[in-house]
Amino acid sequence: MSFEVRVxxxxxxxxxxxxxxxxxxxxxxxxxxxxxxCDAGDCGACTVQVDGKPVHxxxxxxxxxxxxxxxxxxxxxxxxxxxxxxxxxxxxxxFQCGFCTAGFLMTTSALDEEQLTDLPRSLxxxxxxxxxxxxxxxxxxxxxxxEQPRAGQAVGRSLGAPAGPQVVTGTxxxxxxxxxxxxxxxxxxRSPHPHARIISIDTSxxxxxxxxxxxxxxxxxxxxxxxxxxxxxxxxxxxxTRVLDDVVRFVGQRVAAVVADSEGLPRxxxxxxxxxxxxxxxxxxxxxxxxxxxQ
Amino acid sequence: xxxxxxxxxxxxxxxxxxxxxxxxxxxxTYLFSEPQPHIxxxxxxxxxxxxxxxxxxxxxxxxxxxxxxxxxxxxxxPTHWVAGPLxxxxxxxxxxxxxIWNMATVGGNLCNGLPAGPMISLTAALDGICLLxxxxxxxxxxxxxxxxxxxxxxxxxxxxxxxxxxxxxxxxGSRTAFRQASLYGLGRSGALVIGALDPVxxxxxxxxxxxTVRPIRMRFALPPNxxxxxxxxxxxxxxxxxxxxxxxxxAWRRHMTFRFAEEIRRELTEEGGR
Numbered sequence: 001m002s003f004e005v006r007v008x009x010x011x012x013x014x015x016x017x018x019x020x021x022x023x024x025x026x027x028x029x030x031x032x033x034x035x036x037x038c039d040a041g042d043c044g045a046c047t048v049q050v051d052g053k054p055v056h057x058x059x060x061x062x063x064x065x066x067x068x069x070x071x072x073x074x075x076x077x078x079x080x081x082x083x084x085x086x087x088x089x090x091x092x093x094x095f096q097c098g099f100c101t102a103g104f105l106m107t108t109s110a111l112d113e114e115q116l117t118d119l120p121r122s123l124x125x126x127x128x129x130x131x132x133x134x135x136x137x138x139x140x141x142x143x144x145x146x147e148q149p150r151a152g153q154a155v156g157r158s159l160g161a162p163a164g165p166q167v168v169t170g171t172x173x174x175x176x177x178x179x180x181x182x183x184x185x186x187x188x189x190r191s192p193h194p195h196a197r198i199i200s201i202d203t204s205x206x207x208x209x210x211x212x213x214x215x216x217x218x219x220x221x222x223x224x225x226x227x228x229x230x231x232x233x234x235x236x237x238x239x240x241t242r243v244l245d246d247v248v249r250f251v252g253q254r255v256a257a258v259v260a261d262s263e264g265l266p267r268x269x270x271x272x273x274x275x276x277x278x279x280x281x282x283x284x285x286x287x288x289x290x291x292x293x294x295q
Numbered sequence: 296x297x298x299x300x301x302x303x304x305x306x307x308x309x310x311x312x313x314x315x316x317x318x319x320x321x322x323x324t325y326l327f328s329e330p331q332p333h334i335x336x337x338x339x340x341x342x343x344x345x346x347x348x349x350x351x352x353x354x355x356x357x358x359x360x361x362x363x364x365x366x367x368x369x370x371x372x373p374t375h376w377v378a379g380p381l382x383x384x385x386x387x388x389x390x391x392x393x394x395i396w397n398m399a400t401v402g403g404n405l406c407n408g409l410p411a412g413p414m415i416s417l418t419a420a421l422d423g424i425c426l427l428x429x430x431x432x433x434x435x436x437x438x439x440x441x442x443x444x445x446x447x448x449x450x451x452x453x454x455x456x457x458x459x460x461x462x463x464x465x466x467x468g469s470r471t472a473f474r475q476a477s478l479y480g481l482g483r484s485g486a487l488v489i490g491a492l493d494p495v496x497x498x499x500x501x502x503x504x505x506x507t508v509r510p511i512r513m514r515f516a517l518p519p520n521x522x523x524x525x526x527x528x529x530x531x532x533x534x535x536x537x538x539x540x541x542x543x544x545x546a547w548r549r550h551m552t553f554r555f556a557e558e559i560r561r562e563l564t565e566e567g568g569r
Contacts, residue, residue, distance in 0.1 A: 017297070018301045018302055018303050018304045018337065019297060019299060019300070019301025019304070019334075019337065020297050020298075021296060021297055021298075021327050024297050039296040040296065040328045040329065041324060041327070041328045041391070041395060042328075044392065044394070047394065050397075053365075053394075053397045054394045054397070055395075055397050055398055056324075056392070056394055056395065058327065058328075059296075059323060059324045059327040059328050059395075059398070060323065060327070060398060061304075061323040061327060061337070061339075063304050063339065064323065064339075064341050064398075107394065115393070120480070120481060121387075121393075122393065124392055124481050125391065125393070125394050125395065126392070262299075263297065263299060264299030264300075
């Protein structure tokens with residue numbers, strides 16, 4: 001099956017993985033302006049336009065982009081000219097950290113006149129955790145806050161953030177916005193029990209899975225406790241837990257860590273098929289056994 | 296999010312044998328919003344090219360399962376569809392952003408079967424009929440109100456496909472009243488009641504969704520008084536059928552249901568009602 005997609009006027013033919021969303025497909029191609037926020041379709045940080053229509057790329061199946069034209073924030077400016085909305089976000093400084101800005105730009109640049117009259121509704125798919133939205137609304141309404149004082153007159157004046165131009169063009173770099181050669185991924189196997197002691201862990205099956213580099217368990221963790229409830233003073237809370245412990249005290253506590261070539265691999269390696277046997281009060285997956293305490 | 300356990304995307308047109316771990320892929324807006332560790336194959340419906348919205352010779356509206364919310368919202372409603380405004384009211388009852396409307400499908404909303412699914416509210420209130428198609432090609436029809444039988448529970452058999460939903464012309468001619476409540480502005484529906492007045496015999500039908508685990512309908516052959524509506528709601532909805540989750544306590548949902556039912560009664564049956 002051949003796959004073709006146009007992203008910001010460049011053609012790509014790398015076939016997406018089955019089950020891949022458009023967000024990771026785009027970031028895998030180096031379009032780091034597309035941000036990962038909630039990864040569930042709520043926050044809008046990953047908004048891109050597909051054939052001109054804004055969508056949340058984290059819940060857009062990458063295969064559905066076949067034959068379509070995708071615009072990310074990096075493609076919003078044309079011929080070196082900022083899109084008017086990019087300029088307005090700069091003028092009003094409609095951002096603080098700027099992480100949500102790409103999503104706001106890809107959304108607001110697609111709003112029609114009617115949608116502009118009802119911003120709370122039009123922007124309910126975009127979350128900003130810094131600004132309180134006032135500066136964002138100002139940007140959309142064309143309010144200008146920044147000043148360009150003459151040299152020597154800048155003190156006390158409203159200057160734009162130095163990184164502003166990078167923020168509105170999607171070229172500012174945030175955590176993970178970097179290609180790392182040989183990058184590995186780690187997934188945690190977590191406890192389904194509120195309190196249990198691990199009797200044994202068999203990592204051999206996980207280690208045999210192709211692409212898996214390492215599996216860490218309490219056997220590999222330093223025999224040193226830290227406090228999982230640290231307050232201001234180190235003496236107030238007991239050191240209670242090892243990084244990977246042989247006792248788990250809450251549902252979701254990490255039990256093992258699987259390191260592999262891709263994010264998908266360790267998940268499959270770590271996925272056991274839980275089955276509880278009531279009589280022996282043991283719980284097992286393919287990879288570990290434990291004895292629940294206080295159950 | 297990436298669904299890393301998915302190993303294959305199949306074009307639904309190839310009609311491959313249904314296996315455990317298969318799931319129909321509509322717009323993907325729900326499937327890709329949560330981990331789906333049980334899914335191995337996505338059977339992609341996006342290339343079926345079903346006509347999204349068709350007005351039949353009888354004047355019924357046939358909505359393909361793959362019709363997006365955006366298409367349904369944009370579709371011009373003829374003036375003789377007195378129920379026309381209900382479409383946009385229900386589209387706007389989505390918690391999801393309008394951007395999601397570009398991919399989310401009407402069929403997907405029904406098949407999720409959530410109490411707050413506004414396409415369930417719309418199609419149940421307008422006497423919608425689901426056309427279901429089994430793996431063998433056998434088809435059956437079932438009213439939307441009977442299609443969803445619990446919170447997230449549908450009558451679909453494994454591999455069975457929701458092909459379309461048909462809204463009869465007569466229901467489209469109904470005068471309707473719409474009430475929706477949420478714990479916060481533009482939020483997820485905690486109670487949603489729709490009244491529809493039959494254009495031929497004047498029967499009033501009220502459809503309760505969001506506050507209940509499944510769509511619940513009440514019919515009044517004659518214009519009811521307040522007491523009759525109160526009794527009908529009391530009788531139709533068992534105490535344990537009020538939904539209980541983070542979006543509203545059952546007691547509040549119950550309260551809003553009674554209140555909306557009475558407001559709708561006044562709006563549709565009393566002189567001076569809108």
